[in-house]
Amino acid sequence: HDKAVCGLDSVQTFNPIAASAIHWTADHIQKKNLDFLHRLKVGPQIIHKDITICHGAPFDEDHYIFGEFDAAEAFEHITTPICFFGHTHFPFVYAEKDHLVDGTFLTGNSNEVKIEKGVKYLINPGAVGQPRDRSPLAACAIYDSEARKIKFYRMEYDIEEAQRKILREGLPSPLAERLSLGI
Structure with a gap:
């Protein structure tokens, strides 16, 4: 957008x-x-020796990573152990070890992922606005590079006020309605 x-x-x-x-x-x-x-900048960016960031997939910023097949292709295009991405608005972790890819959809609050040596990760922290995972809560993650772990959080915010602001500005009502549904 x-x-x-x-x-x-x-x-x-x-x-x-x-x-x-x-x-x-x-x-x-x-x-x-x-x-x-x-x-x-367009495309994936290496922001630290261990971290790549991109909007969608590392091979195409507009491509959605939905499932292990997409994740396997994405892993082929990153050289760092960790890649943070978004686009889907779903909090998700994909891990690749020995060319095997496993994905975990994160629900609830206070999920934590320990970063293991020899494993590559694709991390989607979720969305602060316009969530798509059926949870209206804002989602984010914090990476602790010293402890080698990522902590995922869900937080409440004033959804009704956000909805009022959207409608007051004359934007389409589905943009406001979907906030409370998390879709």
Whole structure:
């Protein structure tokens, strides 16, 4: 969506609800934030010797990683032990050891993953806004590089106020309604 907001992608590739949110954002975004979006590099970025970040899959930022088959392909394109990604809005951990890929969908709060040597990880911390995993709670993760563990969190926020703001701005009602459903 960010690429469409700054004119690097066509709004026409989005569904009408998403397109209306893109148009609203383009009309309201501060110049410094728009400039930041323009400066973002395309594709995966190695931000530390152990960490790659990307939006979707490391081989295509617009590709969704849904399942072990997608994860196996993604692992072929990363050189670091850990890759944080998003796009699906689902809190998920994929691990690859000895060319075997296993995935774990994270539910609830306070999940923790210990990072093992010799294992590669694809980590999706979930979404703070517009969740898709049927939980309305905001999701995030914190990586402790010294302890070699990732802790996943779910937090409450004022969903009703967020819904009111969405509707007050004239955005489509499904964007507000889905917040309380986590879809």
